[in-house]
Amino acid sequence: MVARSTRSLLPYILITPPIILVFGLIFFPAAQSFVRTLTGVDGSFSFERYLEFMNDRSSVTSLIFTFQVTFLSLIGLFAICYPLALYLRFSNSRVAYWAQMVALLPLFVPGIMSAYALIRFFRGRGLLETIIYQLSPVLSETYYSPYVKPEGIIIGSIWESIPFTVLVLLAGLRQVESGLIESAQDVGASRWTIFFQIILPLTRRAALIAFCLNFIAIFGSYTIPYLLGPAAPQTLGVLMQRTYQEYAQPLQAETQAVITFAVCALVGLLYVRTVSSQRTGRN
Amino acid sequence: MSTLSLKQLRKQFGDVTAVHEINLEVGDGEFLCILGPSGCGKSTALRMIAGFEEPTSGDILIDGQSVVTMAANHRPTAMVFQKYTLWPHMKVYDNIAFGLKLRGLARTEIDRKVNEALELVGLPDYGKRMPNQLSGGEQQRIALARALVLEPKILLLDEPFSNLDALLRVRLREELRRIQRRVKITAIFVTHDQEEALSLADRIAVMSKGRVEQLDVPSRIYDQPATLFVADFIGVMNLIPAQQNGATIDLGALRLESPTRVNGTVTVAIRPEDIAIVGESDVDAWGGEVEQIIDLGHYRKLLVKVPSVGTLKVYAPKALDLRENQLIGLNPSRFTIFRDGAAPIEVKREAVAPLEMSVAV
Structure with missing residues (x-):
């Protein structure tokens, strides 16, 4: 009897620590911050701090810049990862096997190391420019280094997110059975028709999941934009850290954090909807 | 077209x-x-x-x-x-x-x-x-x-x-x-x-x-x-390895006749429905013991152990009163002889009267 009741309690015992951690370290401080940002100096309800954020040019520029960098990174990421995942799914060659190994490599490299590796690779007089110079000194004069530019953040974010995105898209593509593609071929569909009308709609969920999780990761990232991005404009992650530490404005930093959290939470909701529709089998 | x-x-x-x-x-x-x-x-x-x-x-x-x-x-x-x-x-x-x-x-x-x-x-x-x-x-x-x-x-x-x-x-x-x-x-x-x-x-x-x-x-x-x-592969078949000497194949108690004369190893294939169940004492039959009776709805499949031949699959009508370990006689009415590198030969034997239904052997 005792054994049975312990057994039935076991799942609850096991999920209690993560729930306490999530609530204690994420939801509670987030809620606290949220309430604080809506409290005026006199303690009453107020949008004062948000209005302050919206009236601060550098904050708004930073928000827009973060959106731009995130969307451009996501476009680049999908442009690279979708064809790569398609190749890995439909090719049985040895090259595909090695390509998968290489694509997953960044997964095992810490972000800060890959950021420094990228700096050494594409900064002025870095490895890339040296190679170009060796091939053509004239061409190397036109070399445009993405280091400390928005392109630097985009390249870094793409590099860091490739393995995860490939894994998610590949998992989605593997769920598209070969029979579904063959039956489309059988009724007369060309490769493009099969891609646009069968493969793409059937991998929509995987693509949405990859989109949401990468959006959240890139939008709130700090290391890559800090090390590879320009001094101005800054992404929200960098701005937040500077506002808090360098400018010693914890209240402003808190408002920036709540805005960042709110954007990510909205995308998180889309993710939760996508995952739950997958569980219930809805298309 | x-x-x-x-x-x-x-x-x-x-x-x-x-x-x-x-x-x-x-x-x-x-x-x-x-x-x-x-x-x-x-x-x-x-x-x-x-x-x-x-x-x-x-x-x-x-x-x-x-x-x-x-x-x-x-x-x-x-x-x-x-x-x-x-x-x-x-x-x-x-x-x-x-x-x-x-x-x-x-x-x-x-x-x-x-x-x-x-x-x-x-x-x-x-x-x-x-x-x-x-x-x-x-x-x-x-x-x-x-x-x-x-x-x-x-x-x-x-x-x-x-x-x-x-x-x-x-x-x-x-x-x-x-x-x-x-x-x-x-x-x-x-x-x-x-x-x-x-x-x-x-x-x-x-x-x-x-x-x-x-x-x-x-x-x-x-x-x-x-x-x-x-x-x-097709249907149920009894495949019995045997030795053919001239025009005869001695298989247990029975001597099967072949229209061709050869010496060597052959396989005799007999469908269960081509084996008639006769009395145990019938001279033109294999004597065997019913090992297992499998009820398949409208008929029964018997596994019958025949000395020097092996276990044969035989179909029996439900009305025939049979028990496990019972001794019965089996008479093949049609069989095919398979030999490596040669066309199969179908042989029909003289039909015998099977046991009457509801009559214990």
């Missing part, structure tokens, strides 16, 4: 030859079953006809025109797959209409054809449903409608009922035959289920290890198997 010819068709995967040079002629409106065990090359042959596998050598002709270099999406064939393969994100209507839309047909024409196809497979009101709202049998009927709506010259079916339960399989089998006769389409049906092949086909091609062992009408495949493999 739609005919299909396979000429010396061969498929090699690395070192493995999946299909050896096979030749097949399928007539207009004919229903041909390719029957064989797993890995015999039957599905590979079908996939080559559909264009999903490229033959290593040989030719495929539809109505006398070679289609071997034609891509799958341009061939005048349509396939029903083992897994229903309905596109899960499309409604039933869109699944059937997909191929018609690709052919640029007018909307009204598509509507008419889709409704006709749904009517044909007996699911007229299913157009608005999603595939995951259908049972396995319904999904496979929609897959059949999707193939038929394109009015292909050859309909290819790759074990379409193997994922369904036994009862549904029988129902759909009958329905498929009805539809095939109604639309008079040439069909190639791949299966490992001999009962399915025997009940459906105009002709059966039995395949083993990439080769066609026998191509014939179902009754001949069953009654006159061309090879030992076919004899063993």
Whole structure:
């Protein structure tokens, strides 16, 4: 009897620590911050701090810049990862096997190391420019280094997110059975028709999941934009850290954090909807 | 008119030859079953006809025109797959209409054809449903409608009922035959289920290890198997290894006569229904002990241990009063002699009166 009741309690015992951690370290401080940002100096309800954020040019520029960098990174990421995942799914060659190994490599490299590796690779007089110079000194004069530019953040974010995105898209593509593609071929569909009308709609969920999780990761990232991005404009992650530490404005930093959290939470909701529709089998 | 010819068709995967040079002629409106065990090359042959596998050598002709270099999406064939393969994100209507839309047909024409196809497979009101709202049998009927709506010259079916339960399989089998006769389409049906092949086909091609062992009408495949493999694979068969000396084969208590004189090892094949149950003391019979009685509904299968012969499978009517460990006599009325490198020889023996029903031996 005792054994049975312990057994039935076991799942609850096991999920209690993560729930306490999530609530204690994420939801509670987030809620606290949220309430604080809506409290005026006199303690009453107020949008004062948000209005302050919206009236601060550098904050708004930073928000827009973060959106731009995130969307451009996501476009680049999908442009690279979708064809790569398609190749890995439909090719049985040895090259595909090695390509998968290489694509997953960044997964095992810490972000800060890959950021420094990228700096050494594409900064002025870095490895890339040296190679170009060796091939053509004239061409190397036109070399445009993405280091400390928005392109630097985009390249870094793409590099860091490739393995995860490939894994998610590949998992989605593997769920598209070969029979579904063959039956489309059988009724007369060309490769493009099969891609646009069968493969793409059937991998929509995987693509949405990859989109949401990468959006959240890139939008709130700090290391890559800090090390590879320009001094101005800054992404929200960098701005937040500077506002808090360098400018010693914890209240402003808190408002920036709540805005960042709110954007990510909205995308998180889309993710939760996508995952739950997958569980219930809805298309 | 739609005919299909396979000429010396061969498929090699690395070192493995999946299909050896096979030749097949399928007539207009004919229903041909390719029957064989797993890995015999039957599905590979079908996939080559559909264009999903490229033959290593040989030719495929539809109505006398070679289609071997034609891509799958341009061939005048349509396939029903083992897994229903309905596109899960499309409604039933869109699944059937997909191929018609690709052919640029007018909307009204598509509507008419889709409704006709749904009517044909007996699911007229299913157009608005999603595939995951259908049972396995319904999904496979929609897959059949999707193939038929394109009015292909050859309909290819790759074990379409193997994922369904036994009862549904029988129902759909009958329905498929009805539809095939109604639309008079040439069909190639791949299966490992001999009962399915025997009940459906105009002709059966039995395949083993990439080769066609026998191509014939179902009754001949069953009654006159061309090879030992076919004899063993189709139906229930007693295969007894024996020694032939001249024109006689001594098998236990019986001396079987052969019309040809040879010396060497042979296999005597006897169908259970060709063994009559006689009295234990009958001189022209094997004496044996009933080891096991298996009730199969309207008849019973006996496993009878016969000294120097082995355990024989025999059918007995339910009315015959038999018990396990009972001694009975077995008299073969027809058997086939198989010898390596020689054509099989069918031998009929004089019929004997079997035991009367409800009479204890």
